[in-house]
Amino acid sequence: MAHAPNPIADDIEQYLERHANKSMLRFITCGSVDDGKSTLIGRLLYESKLVFEDQLSALESDSKKVGTQGEGLDFALLVDGLAAEREQGITIDVAYRYFTTERRKFVVADTPGHEQYTRNMVTGASTADLAVILVDARKGVLTQTRRHSYLVSLLGIRHVVLAVNKLDLVDYSQEVFERIAGEYAAFAAEIGLTHVVPVPMSAYMGDNLTAPSPNTPWYTGPTLIDHLETVEIDDADETAPFRMPVQWVNRPDLDFRGFSGRIVSGVVRPGDRVRVLPSGRESVVERIVTMDGDLDEAVAGRSVTVTLADEIDISRGDVIAGVDALPCVADQFEAHLVWMGEHDMLPERPYLCQIGTMTVQARVTRPKYKVNVNTLEQTATNTLALNEIGVCNISFDRPVPFDPYADNRDTGGFILIDRLTNATVGAGMIAHSLRRSDNIHWQAVDVDGEARSLLKGHRPHIVWFTGLSGSGKSTVANELERRLYALGCHTYLLDGDNVRHGLGRDLGFTDADRVENIRRVTEVAKLMADAGLIVLASFISPFCAEREAARELVGADHFCEIFIDAPIEVAEERDPKGLYRKARRGELINFTGVDSPYEPPLNPDLRIDTTATSPEEAARLIIEHLRSLGTIV
Template structure:
C-alpha cells in the first residue's frame, strides 16, 4: 500500500483482508471543542499504524481524505483538518473514523457535542460499545460533562473512559486528577455508570495514549490504547439469553431453508430449543450456517443462517429466542424517547416504528415528563421538540417481542419514522411494558359485523369528507344522508362541529389537539361501521397522516375518501360562520388555511369541485360510487 496516495479499490480489499480476523470496538468521543476532542482523535489516527478514513471524513488534503499510512501523516495538519470540519459544520451528522492497531480494529464516531446536536450524538452512540468522555483538567466536571454522561447512560453504553485531558497545563498534578475523578464518580453512580476507567492524559503531548507516560509516575493504570485494545465489551450479551431477529428467509422452493440474521444476545448451538416469536412455535436448531461453513456455536454479534429441525412458519421480523428464557410480548410500553425531528412530536399521531427487523405502527401519548439533559431535572411537557428527551407511553398496532433496553439494546430499542417524509424523527428505549397491555384482551362475540350487514341489507362503509372550512362538506354529507335514508340505508352523520360539543369538547385547535380529535373520531367511526352502519364523517382533518391512519385502521374496502376541493378564496368568500373574518383579524388562532396548514389528499376515491358541482349532484356521485363499491344495491 502506498504511503500517501488515496486508497484505491485494491488497497481497500487488501486492508479488509489483512484485518478481517481482528475484533472490532466501536466507541464515541464526548467533549466540548475546548476539551481537546479533535486533538485526541488526531493523535489516535497519527499514532496508529494505519489510518483508514471514512469517505464522509474530509481532511484538508484530498490525498488524506480516504486513507494513508500513519507515518505519512503530519500531526498538526491532521488536527487542524479535524477542527476545521467542526467549524464548517461538516460533522453535523456523524463522521466515522476507522483505524487499527496490532490487536484490534476501531470505529470512532466523531459527533458535535453541543446541546443543539443531541440527536447527532444519539446517532453516533447508538451502536457504540464504549464512550471516551473528555474533561479539561483546568475546568473539571462541567454541565456539558454531566449532559454527555447522562446521554451515554441513557443509550446503554456501559463502558466509559474518563479522559482527564490537558494535564500538562496543570503540571501533571495527581491532586487535580484525583479531585476530578472523585467528583465525577459520585455523579456517575447517580446515573448508573459503574464501569468507568479514569486516565490522566495530554492528547496534544501524547501522554498515556499508547503507553504510560513518565510524566505521571503516580499513575499505574493502562494507557488509552491499551484499555481500548483489551476491554471486553461482549460479556453482557454473551451471558444473556439467545436472541436473533430474522432479517431474511430463504425461498420455500429451495432445498435449503434457513433464517438469516444477526445474533444480538446470548449463544446458540445446534440442538438448542428455540421459540419463534410472536407466533410462539418451537423447534430445535439443526445447523448454524455461514459462508465459511457450519459453526458449533454463534455468539452475540455474529451474522448467521439458522436452520430448524421442524417445518414451521418463520417470517422477516420474527425473533428466534431461547425457549428457556423468553422475552416479553406486548403492544404498550413506557419508553424514553429522544426526539430528532425538526417538527415537534404530536401525541397520538401515527409513526412508523422499526424495532429489530419488525416494522409496526406506533402512537405516543402525551409525555409523562421531559428531562433537562443539563440538570437532569424532570419537567412537565405536552410534546417533545427537537433534541428533547422525554418519558412517554407508546402503543404499537400489534404485540412485539421485547427486552428492556437496559438488558438488550437491540430488542429494547426502536426508531420512529415519519410516515410521509420517511425521515427518522425519534429514537426510543423501552423501560418496561404497561400492565394493562397484559391484562386487556379482545373479547370474541357471536354476532359479528357480517351478520349485522345481512340484517341491514347493505355493507358498512365510512365516507370520509375532507376539505377546508366552508368548502361544503357538511352540506354534501347532509344531502347524501337524506338520499341514503330514502334508499333504506342505516346511516349516521358525524359532523365536525357537532362532535366538538361532546366527544371533543376538551380539545382546542392546536396541531396536537387536531390529531387527537381525528383519532377519537376514527375509533368511533370504526365502531359504527362494525355495527353495520354507513358512516358519513365530515371533518376538515387537515393532516394527511391522520387520514391515512384512519384508512389503515378501518380498512381499504370500508374507507371512501371524498375530497371536497374548494379554493380558499371561494371558501373565504362564503364564510358561513364568520370564522375566516375572525382569523384574519387575529381573533382565531390555528385556523386551517390561514395560519395552520391543510394537506390535500393525494389519491381520494372522489374529488368534488364545488365551484362547478352543486351539492345535490355531488351527493348523487357519491351514491354511484357506493354502488360501484358494492356497498349498496
C-alpha cells in the same frame, strides 16, 4: 506510510493468526462542540502509524488551507470529511474509523457535538462498548456534556473515559483537572455511570494519548490507549439467552426452507429446542447453514440460516429464541424516548416503528415526563421537542417479542419513523411492558359486522370529508346523507363542530389536540361501521398522517377520502361562521389555513371543487363512487 512500523514478523502466518484473534473494542467520542473529538481520533490514527504518506501530504496541504492550527497539522481533518465540517471546523455526521494496536482492534465513531445533531450521536452510541467523553479544560462540564453522558447511560454503555482535553491551554493545571473530574464524577453517579476513568490530555499535543506526558507528572493513571487496550468489556451477548430476529425466509427451491438472520445474543447448536415468537410455536434446530458450510455452533454476531425440524409459519420480524429463557410478548410499553424530529412529538400520532427486523405502527399514547439533563429533574409534559429525552407510554398495533433494553439492546431498542417523510424522528429503549396490555383481551361475540351488514342491506363504509373551514364539507355531507336516507341506507353523520360539544369538548386546537380529536373520531367511526352503518365523517382533519391512519384502522375496502377543495380565498369569502375574520384579528389562534397548516390529500378517492360543483352534483358523484365499490346497489 508515515512512521512506517517494523515489517511483519518473520512468520507471517503467526502474525495473521495473532491479528485475527485480537479482541475488538467499539467506542465513541462525544461531548460538547469543539471539545476536540475529531482531533483526538486523528491523533490516535497518526500515533498508531495508520496515516499513509499521501494522506500525510494531503493533511499538510489541507491544514494550511482550512485547518485551525496555524502552521501545525490539523488532525481533525483526517476525520471531518464533509465540506461543511471543514468550513465550520465542526463535526456534523458520524465518522467511523478503524485502527489497530499490538493488543487490540478498534472501531471508533466520531459523533457531533452540536445539540441539533444529537440524533447522530445516538446512532454512533447504539453499538458502542465504551464512550470517550471530552471536556474542554477551559469550559468544564457543559449542558451537552451532560446530555451525551445521560444518553450514554440510557444506551447501556457502562465504561466511560472522561478526557479532560486542551489541558495545554490551562498550563496543565492539576487543580483544573481535579475540579472537572470531581464535578463529572458526582453527575455520573446520579445517572448510574460507575466505571469512569478521568484522563488529563491534550489531543493536539499528544499528551497522555499513547505515552505518559512529562507535562503532567502529577498524573499516575493510564494513558488513553493503555486504558482502551486493557479495559475489560463483558461479553454479555454470548452469555445471554439465544435470540435471532428473522430477516428473510430462505427458500431457494422446494427442498429447502431456512430462516436467515443475525444472532443478536446467545449461542445456538443443532438439536437445541427453540420457540418462535410471537406465535409461540416450538421446534428443534436441525442445521445451521452458512456459505462456508454447516456449523456445529453459532454465536452472537454471526449471520446464519437455521432450518427447523417442523413446518412452522415464520415471517420476517419473528424472533427465534431458546425455550429456556424466552423474551416477553406485548403491545404496550413504558420506554425512554429520545426525540430527533424537527417537529415536536404529537401524542397519538401514528408513526412507523422498527424493532428488530419487524416494522409496526406505533403511537406515543402518553408522555409521562421529560428529563432536564442538567438537574435530572423530571418535568410533566404533553410532548417532546428536538433532542429532548422523556419517559413515555408506547402502543404498537400488534404484539411483538421484546426484552427490556437493559437486558438486550437489539430486542429492546426501537426507532420511530415519520410515515410521510421516512425520516427517523425518535429512538426508544423499552423499560417494561404495561400490565394492562396483559389484562385486556378481545371478547368474542356471536353477531359480527358481516351479520349486521346483511341485516341492513348494504355494506358498511366510512366516507371521510376533509378540507378547509368554509370549503363546503358539511353542506355536501348533509346532502349526501339526505340522498342515502332516501335510498333506504342506514347512515350517521359525524360533524366536526357537533363532536366538539361532547366527544372532544376537553380538547383545544393545538396540533396535539387535533391529532387526539381525529383519533377519537376514527375509533367511533370504526365502531359505527362495525354496526353496519355508512358513516359520514366531516372534519378539517388537517394532517395526512391521521387520515391515512384512519384508512388503515378501518381497512381500505371500507374507507374513502373525499377532498372538498376550495381555495382559501373562496373559503374565507364564504366564512359562514365568521371564523376567518376572528383569526385575522388574532382572536382565534391555531386556525387552519391562517396560522395552522393544512396538508391536502395526495391521492384522495374523489376531489370535489365546490367552486364549480354544486352540493347536489357532489352528492351524486359520491353515490356513484359508493356504487362502484359495491357499498350500495
